[in-house]
Amino acid sequence: MTPAARVQSAIEILDLILAAAKGGGASGDKIVGDWFRSHRFAGSKDRRAVRELVYTAIRACGPIPPSGRAAMLRLVAADPALAALFDGSVHGPQPINPGEPIGEGGTAPQWLEQRLLHSGIEAADWPALLGRAPLDVRINPLRGAADLPEPGEPLHTPLGLRYPPGTPIERWEAYAGGQIEVQDAGSQLACLAVAAQPGETVIDLCAGAGGKTLALAAAMDNRGRLIACDIDRGRLARLSPRAMRAGVAVIEQRLLNPGHEAEMLADLAGQADAVLVDAPCSGTGTWRRNPEARWRLSPAELVRLAAVQARLLDLAAGLVRPGGRLIFVTCSLLDEEGADQGEAFLQRHPSWPTQTLQLPAGTAHGGGIRLSPARDETDGFFIACFGSP
The missing domain is CATH 3.40.50.150 (Vaccinia Virus protein VP39)
Incomplete structure (x- = not known):
């Protein structure tokens, strides 16, 4: 996929996620997974790049944006280099028109931000609510000592370890053997x-x-x-x-x-x-x-x-x-x-x-x-x- 095609693919997925959010449909992760299964021409690098665009755009918009394109244009406002990929190419997005709708920034819809403030969640803490979560695991003592390929960072909990996002835990023998469980x-x-x-x-x-x-x-x-x-x-x-x-x-x-x-x-x-x-x-x-x-x-x-x-x-x-x-x-x-x-x-x-x-x-x-x-x-x-x- 070309970089422009990746942007257009992300826009298409965002439209599906927005429709599901409005109609009580499937989760974003399921929609992304289903889209990739039906578009097998996308290689592993393409999938990573498109997924990153999708979730970066979601995190960049506070209220629900009017469209996937509007959500992606929110990223253009923060990263002008993306604008060049709206080039009208065969598989890319159409050029940007002046006055197009752009997704609104923020942390959440305004009513929900007010509820956070009322609950004592200060605005300074809001960026962390949308940061990318690490991968935490719990060692299972019922299966004896866990033989782990990577040591992990100890957590506050007595049996917890933390790994970077994307660590392939589910491929480890310790996971298959029940020695560890993924748990925040x-x-x-x-x-x-x-x-x-x-x-x-x-x-x-x-x-x-x-x-x-x-x-x-x-x-x-x-x-x-x-x-x-x-x-x-x-x-x-x-x-x-x-x-x-x-x-x-x-x-x-x-x-x-x-x-x-x-x-x-x-x-x-x-x-x-x-x-x-x-x-x-x-x-x-x-x-x-x-x-x-x-x-x-x-x-x-x-x-x-x-x-x-x-x-x-x-x-x-x-x-x-x-x-x-x-x-x-x-x-x-x-x-x-x-x-x-x-x-x-x-x-x-x-x-x-x-x-x-x-x-x-x-x-x-x-x-x-x-x-x-x-x-x-x-x-x-x-x-x-x-x-x-």
Whole structure:
């Protein structure tokens, strides 16, 4: 591909991503992958270059741009050398016309920037929210010592290592053998907050594909009872092969029907030593990995997510035994999904005390701990722990 053709390809992919963001379609990563599979003439260097253009353009635009071309023109404003590639060649973009729409800069749509400020995320910290995330792994003690081709940088977490973005972890024998799992340092810290112990009964109420479930199983040394729940059959189905690779044998899976979770968990009422509620959220703490996610969020969707989180917290409270603990986690930097949510839970359950968390990173915030890309070099999280009376 010529440099101009790479720019035009990036524009086409950006148009697909923008349409998906507006219509609730596939993620940016899936769209990029599907485009490359259907355009096999693009070599490895072309794919890297096009991907870099796509995600640099996404990160450069705050509000959702009117088109992929407008997003790319935002890059031209910062790098005039790109303008020469708008040359009208056979596979390149058409020349730039004066007055064409250009994507607006910034960090996010204005309403969302205001929510960040209201939540105590200062503007000086915003660039870090869109930086490229490193690759963090967790050593799996259930598989013994990990034989790694590269040592990695130690993290705050006892079993964490950090590698540069793009490190081919999935090609390593240690990954194939389950000795390591890819997991952001923030997620590892959230699992530390659960303080799962061997022999306990632990419920991962929103397990998804099971990244945190596997970490909890390792902390429990494969002893006890670990119930992984979710309403998404596809995501939960990915847990079994991951557990097999990791040598985890303690997990019970439960696929829940939305609206009927309490009935399907009735046998566990008041039985759990710990319940982890890693609730569905806006994902504002994961923009480093999913920068287009900030274009998918709306005030109405934020209200809906907060209502889901409150319902899940109340559901979880009924599962915790007296003296047990409820750990609430969202990968969000917004107080509506963090500090405010925790305060509302305590108002509904005034006999539940907040338990102080001792984590090796993060800042005390609203009765819990906040992790942020700018200050902790992790994804953004809110983590709180409540004790059952």
